[in-house]
Amino acid sequence: GQNIDQPTEMTATEGAIVQINCTYQTSGFNGLFWYQQHAGEAPTFLSYNVLDGLEEKGRFSSFLSRSKGYSYLLLKELQMKDSASYLCAVMDSNYQLIWGAGTKLIIKP
Amino acid sequence: TAGITQAPTSQILAAGRSMTLRCTQDMRHNAMYWYRQDLGLGLRLIHYSNTAGTTGKGEVPDGYSVSRANTDDFPLTLASAVPSQTSVYFCASSDTADNEQFFGPGTRLTVL
Numbered sequence: 001g002q003n004i005d006q007p008t009e010m011t012a013t014e015g016a017i018v019q020i021n022c023t024y025q026t027s028g029f030n031g032l033f034w035y036q037q038h039a040g041e042a043p044t045f046l047s048y049n050v051l052d053g054l055e056e057k058g059r060f061s062s063f064l065s066r067s068k069g070y071s072y073l074l075l076k077e078l079q080m081k082d083s084a085s086y087l088c089a090v091m092d093s094n095y096q097l098i099w100g101a102g103t104k105l106i107i108k109p
Numbered sequence: 110t111a112g113i114t115q116a117p118t119s120q121i122l123a124a125g126r127s128m129t130l131r132c133t134q135d136m137r138h139n140a141m142y143w144y145r146q147d148l149g150l151g152l153r154l155i156h157y158s159n160t161a162g163t164t165g166k167g168e169v170p171d172g173y174s175v176s177r178a179n180t181d182d183f184p185l186t187l188a189s190a191v192p193s194q195t196s197v198y199f200c201a202s203s204d205t206a207d208n209e210q211f212f213g214p215g216t217r218l219t220v221l
Contacts, residue, residue, distance in 0.1 A: 041214070045210070096167065098151075
């Protein structure tokens, strides 16, 4: 079966750095996406990785290792507005997204 | 631009009744999707359409039907609602099937 695993909840301090991990087992691989979802709102796109390595975009970076079936999202200089759920999703061989349940990130002042 | 819109925002529906959730995008995207999101679970794909005139079944299609008569609209119909269909429904679109997806604001549906 297809499976995406990520921690249910994480807590971090404003101004700090946090790493959210995602491991996956899917039928084929056509890229890994990270989305941000604030409570009661729609998911919004953060990053896309299809090759191994680190992609940096401002305060957010995403890493992929296809051989390990592993990705992480790194958030630097945390702000209170970063309090949200972070969703990991893998595009399978049918170009359908398989979604993790999301990691709820709580930022404390 | 509006992007992608959904209607209604929320709805309470009696079991056994039918309902159509509306979704419209103005980005001229080829692909559109319907997901449901339930607490503790990832988004689950109900139906999708890679281009106008074609549709396909996702992970949880039973009890739902869709149509794609044109590029912009992708309605989702529940023929006879059941309480297990209580969920938040998100419509999404992408330029092509392998691109990032843009999501509508969601419809919160409660079936009693």
